[in-house]
Amino acid sequence: MLDKDPDGSVGENIHRQIRNDIIFGRLLPGQKLRLEPMRQAYGISVATLREILSRLTAVGLVTAEGQKGFSVAPASECDLMEVSELRIMLEAKALKDSFAHGDLNWEANVVAAHYKLESVEAKVFAQKDDIPPDLREDWKRYDWQFHRALIQACPSKNLLDLHAIVFGKFLRYQLQTKTIRGEIAADEHRQLLAAAKARDTEAAIAILKQHIYGSAAHLAPAGTPSAED
Template sequence: MTSSLSLQEKPIASIGDSVLQQIRFDIVRGRLQPRQRLRLERLRETYGASVTTLREILNRLVAEGLVVAEGQRGFEVAPVCIAELRELAEMRIMLESHALRRSLSEGSLEWEAGVVSAHHMLQSVEHGLIGGDSGAIETWVRYDWNFHRATVAACDMPALMATHANIFERYLRYHLLALDFRGAAVAKDHERLRDLVIARQTDATLVLLEAHIRAGMEHIIRAGRIPA
């Protein structure tokens, strides 16, 4: 998986933007571990950006909740804990449910086709994982994002979509730290969600979405890799 995991989907306009995307990806992927000190000189050697640019990038990632500023001591990767995971799950339910409700009301035939296409790709990876291809978990996480993003793509609220992307990205960080696939149950959820979305069954879709997110959160917690 490449740095396309970054969920903001903004065009790369400069070296600074490219480095921002790469550091964000490395945090979400776990290559930069929770609470790891982010020393500017070492980052300069790794990412090839100036100290001034890196400081600006890290301050932006502080605003996104992926980095913590330590005052005079510098920066570190934001810690993880079960309490934050639960909060992110609740935020995701709130934002995604609202965006999904609007998409179900306003979505076009082209939007439906996008949902079906995104699910087809996700389903292919899920079948591989169910068959024992454990190395595809990172790809599954990316396609899971693509599918859920497709379902809400017709909401026509850019600020909501940007906030949702940030919360989803932070939530996916926990998935990638756990590196554990939920199995046939999650694949069945996605298939049912696709069908309910295409049928525009709003109430049933929102009930399933909330149950799906909560089940995923509990699965991450049971994996035992997130501190209390």
């Protein structure tokens, strides 16, 4: 989802670029996506651009407004809560299945993904809330890769695909705030790693709920459910 793919087709690469521009906040919630300026900016035809925006509409990152064209999907606290619940539902199921099927290679990939995430987290925390955009993007890319590694042994491609869509929506909210949860989130990542090594599904799901609800509360304190709900 957030990984760079220099070997893909032009259309797929531009699709990935526009999607990431929405997720990382370079295209803002509610912003009009005017075809001619976008065609020039991304170097593609209007027909290809329309196809890409239609695909992004199908996954909820863009809204189509009939004759008015396309806009970046709006953001709201209600939507954040719904996305949080969906992420927990999908990721918890994928974690359970991944723990059941994961082999030594899977575990090694989880450890490696966490090592990369922990390394960039140290750089982020050193910056406190004044994080350069490139570092913030690297951080969230490694965050995605770690969570993806945890569930990668799940045998359901449909489940993994749905999770990627919902994770992207959740990440969009995370990148709308300049503040960070810092060491709390990093400690939850360490706990998830330990649970993965022990194949402790119950502990992993409990930590995951705490991790997602905690992040949602940081983004929108009012009306956020607790991890015990």
